[in-house]
Structure formats: structure tokens, C-alpha cells
Amino acid sequence: MKYMLTYDLMESMRNTNQWLGATARAYASYPIMSWGANPTIDWLKAWGEVTERTFSRMVVKPDWGIPSVSMEDGKDHDVKVEMVLERDFGDLIHFKVVGRQPMARRVLLVAPMSGHYATLLRKTVMSLLPDCDVFITDWHNARDIPVSAGKFDVEDYTLYLVDFMKKLGSDIHVVAVCQPVPLALAATAYLAEEDPTAQPRSLTLIGGPVDPEANHTEVTDFGRSVTMGQLEETMIQRVGFKYAGVGRMVYPGLLQLASFISMNGETHANAFRDQIIRTAKGEAADHDKHNTFYDEYLAVMDMTAEFYLSTVQRIFKDRDIARNAFVVDGRPVDISKITTVAVKIVEGEKDDISAPGQCLAALGLLTGLPESKKAAHLEPGAGHYGIFAGGKWRRNIRPLVLDFIDANSDVPKPARRKSGKVVALK
Incomplete structure (x- = not known):
């Protein structure tokens, strides 16, 4: 292959x-x-x-297409996508609401690199914009990245998150969705030792595989049943001449899409x-x-071969994060070193990608964090997509996340907008 x-x-x-x-x-x-x-x-x-x-x-990479935001001044404010930090494999971008004063809540959304573009979180961004200053990780399609840019694996991904958090400052609140959950946890632990002042205020982890063995799904069963050699031979391909990344070894988005569709054919x-x-x-x-x-859903992107293979090997097979044995750039990352960052877990009762318990395992690793800074929520009846987009996210989960952010901020609670009105928080 x-x-x-x-x-x-x-x-x-x-x-x-x-x-x-x-x-x-x-x-x-x-x-x-x-x-x-x-x-x-x-x-x-x-x-x-x-x-x-x-x-x-x-x-085709979908456009962000973020509509204007209605503010308390009665006007609709346009939203501009600004580049904050540009890197070979992914950028840090900012959704600037034109004419709006700086917001007290600053949120970094860590988008998954699992076959879809970061635009998969478009509705999540739209739901947070009225109340938050929103940043997001915008990962690139591996087929468009020249071989000369080098490799990109789970360690590089983690270091990208470290750099993004440093760039945004310590008053940021990180919300990681799905695949990057364990790596966002590792990046925070990395900062806890290297630069404690750069750690985020809070970390909200939504439906991610911290410990894939905590509750089996088709995804975890597949990861256990195949060898790395089989994966490399059957899933990895070399980018053709049509794209800038010609010759780069990738896990094609079309193969990932076929896997997604086969789960609910x-x-x-x-x-x-x-x-x-x-x-x-x-x-x-x-x-x-x-x-x-x-x-x-159909707009898919290629992942670098080394990222895909290292994710399967280190997150699913070896369970490096679950065993607190993750290493980044030769440095062991000890999750127990996180002692000040509040952590909230969000899971969906009917999540068939990252089943309940897989993400919750993070709290057991945070032995240095006071119980008062730990929180968890299991959304009844919610599937994987529903815990970060859709009605259950908007009505139930989003308010809890905003309350958690406010509870772990050093600034007074700002007003929260609801149905076009401003609601004062007490």
C-alpha cells in the first residue's frame, strides 16, 4: 500500500x-x-x-463561515479570522469580533487531528463567541505539507500545544475535544515542570481516550486486534504528484472516511x-x-503516517498517558505535577467513539491536584458529536463549561448572553 x-x-x-x-x-x-x-x-x-x-x-477544506455576533449594543459585529501563530503542520488562529471590547473569558479550543478539519468545531466556536474570546488550533492537511518540513508525531503535536499555550498566556482556558484530550493533558503537565506560569487556568477535556481500556469500543478493539506492521502495510500511503506533499507518508483521509462510514454504514x-x-x-x-x-463530514484530511502510527502505538496500545509514562522530546511527562490547573471532564452516555470512563480516567492521574479543582459531567443520552455540538451541548454542557471557567478565573464573572439578552451572573 x-x-x-x-x-x-x-x-x-x-x-x-x-x-x-x-x-x-x-x-x-x-x-x-x-x-x-x-x-x-x-x-x-x-x-x-x-x-x-x-x-x-x-x-475541499470547508470555510469557517462564522456569522456576525449580536452584542449588547444592539449591533451585529462581524467576525474576522486572524492568524496568531503560523507553523508548518498547524496554526493558532483567533476569531476576532470586530468592534468588541476584550472579553474576560479567553478560550483555546484544541481541535482533533483525526481525519476532519478543525472546522468540525464550527458550531462549538459559534456557541462560545458571544461569551468568550475564542482561539483554535487549525491543523493542516498532510498532503499539502512538503517533505522538507520534517516529521510530525504525537510528541510534536504536544509541543505545538505547549507553544500555543505559551503564546496565549496564563489567563487562557483550554477546551480539548476528542483525540487531543490526552495530549492536551500531557502538554499541561509538560508546562507544569518547564514553565508553571504558562499553564492555563483550566482544562476542560471532552470525550477523549485518556485510557482506552477503561471502556471498550470498536475503535479500541481495532487498535488491540491489529499489529503495527499490519497497520503500516495496509493504511499508510505515499502522497502522489498532484499535491505539494508529494512523497510524504500519510494515513489518507479517504481511508479514514471509509472507516467512519463503515461504523454506521x-x-x-x-x-x-x-x-x-x-x-x-x-x-x-x-x-x-x-x-x-x-x-x-465528508471533508477529510490526511494525517502524517508518524502521527497516526504513534497515536495507535502510544495512546491505544501502550497506554502511555493512562500509565503516566508519556515521554516528550526525551523528557518524561508526569501528570501528577499538575497542581493548580482546574480540570473538568465531559463525557456522553452513548458515546461510541470514546466511551464513558475513557476520559474520566484523567482525574485518577491528577494525584497532585486538589479534589476541589476536579469536576466531571456525564451527559445523559448524548453521543460523541452531541457533547461538543448540537442541542445537548448548547443547552446543558456549554453553560456548565462557562460556569467552570468562571469559577477558576481571577476576574469577576462577566455577563452571559442568552437568547439575545444579557444575563448577569451572581
Whole structure:
């Protein structure tokens, strides 16, 4: 599998399916096709539209598309995406609300590098912007990074987080979602020894695999059942000539997408069938619920081979974080050294990616942290996506996170906006 030919073959298959969809749509759109009533043509056009859009989205990085924010002055303020720190494998960006005074709450969202772009957290960003100054880690697609930029594994990821936290200062509150949860914990412990004054005020860990063995899922079962040699031979490919990262060894986003879809294959198949039916009936829209979700879900990025393999080896197989045996750049990282950073755990009752207990294991590692600075929340009925986006996040989890941030800040509690009104916090 570790050949450019394999990578280019996957891209050719994707491109061919996109072309087939475009061809079917164009053919069915010819005026001559409307001379007689023929439902087959309507179905062909609908299939073409859905198929073309589906396969075209797989190679496009979604825009942030953050709408304006309504503030207490009664005006809508535009949101600009600003570069704070630019690096080869990922940037630190800031969502600046134009014309707004500095906010007391400053939040760093640590986005996952697990096949999707950081825009997967767009709704999380939108929900926090009215009440917080929001920063996020914006990871790059490995296929676009030249080989000359070097490697990027879990240790490099951790050091990136260390640099981002240093850049933002000690009044930052870190919220890590999914895959980076154990590495955000490690980065904070790294700072606890290297530069204690640069540690964040609080650390909110949402649905991440601190200890994958705490509660098994299909993801953890897969990690245990295959050898590293099998993974390297079957999952790793070399970027083809079409991209700037030509020759770089990667875990392709298309393979990761196939894995995602296979976990709930019937659900996805039904969703696309229903969308074709709606399109044929003229009931679909460009930004309807299906397109809004799948435009993001299908947009995937490649990970560097070393990041993917080291994640499986050190987080899932060896359980370096769970055993408090993680090493970064030759330096052991002792999580018990975290003594001042408040830590909150958020898990979903029905999370099938990082099941309840996997993230909660972090509290057991924080032996140097007072119990008063530890907190945990299990959201009833919530799946993996629901604990950082959607109704359960907005109604139940987000208020708890903001309260936790306020409880561990040295500044007075600011007003919180709700439904266009300002609510004073006591």
C-alpha cells in the first residue's frame, strides 16, 4: 500500500465518481429531456446532483463561515479570522469580533487531528463567541505539507500545544475535544515542570481516550486486534504528484472516511437514499440539514503516517498517558505535577467513539491536584458529536463549561448572553 500509485488510484476513483455524478446531472438537464414526462430522468438528475456533491466535498477544506455576533449594543459585529501563530503542520488562529471590547473569558479550543478539519468545531466556536474570546488550533492537511518540513508525531503535536499555550498566556482556558484530550493533558503537565506560569487556568477535556481500556469500543478493539506492521502495510500511503506533499507518508483521509462510514454504514446509506428522493421531488435545498452535515463530514484530511502510527502505538496500545509514562522530546511527562490547573471532564452516555470512563480516567492521574479543582459531567443520552455540538451541548454542557471557567478565573464573572439578552451572573 505504501506507494504513490495506491494514493493516486484512490484519488482517481474519487474523481471518477464525481465525474459520473456531474455527467448524469448534465445529461438529465438537457432541454430535450423535458419533452416528455419521464421520471427516470428526474431520478438520474437527482442521483447525479447528490453524487457529484458528495465526492467533490472530500477534497475541499470547508470555510469557517462564522456569522456576525449580536452584542449588547444592539449591533451585529462581524467576525474576522486572524492568524496568531503560523507553523508548518498547524496554526493558532483567533476569531476576532470586530468592534468588541476584550472579553474576560479567553478560550483555546484544541481541535482533533483525526481525519476532519478543525472546522468540525464550527458550531462549538459559534456557541462560545458571544461569551468568550475564542482561539483554535487549525491543523493542516498532510498532503499539502512538503517533505522538507520534517516529521510530525504525537510528541510534536504536544509541543505545538505547549507553544500555543505559551503564546496565549496564563489567563487562557483550554477546551480539548476528542483525540487531543490526552495530549492536551500531557502538554499541561509538560508546562507544569518547564514553565508553571504558562499553564492555563483550566482544562476542560471532552470525550477523549485518556485510557482506552477503561471502556471498550470498536475503535479500541481495532487498535488491540491489529499489529503495527499490519497497520503500516495496509493504511499508510505515499502522497502522489498532484499535491505539494508529494512523497510524504500519510494515513489518507479517504481511508479514514471509509472507516467512519463503515461504523454506521446503514445509517449513511439511508441518509443518501433519502436525499436522492428529496432531490428528485424538488424538496432538497443547498443548505438543508443533509448537505450542511455531510459537507463537513465528508471533508477529510490526511494525517502524517508518524502521527497516526504513534497515536495507535502510544495512546491505544501502550497506554502511555493512562500509565503516566508519556515521554516528550526525551523528557518524561508526569501528570501528577499538575497542581493548580482546574480540570473538568465531559463525557456522553452513548458515546461510541470514546466511551464513558475513557476520559474520566484523567482525574485518577491528577494525584497532585486538589479534589476541589476536579469536576466531571456525564451527559445523559448524548453521543460523541452531541457533547461538543448540537442541542445537548448548547443547552446543558456549554453553560456548565462557562460556569467552570468562571469559577477558576481571577476576574469577576462577566455577563452571559442568552437568547439575545444579557444575563448577569451572581
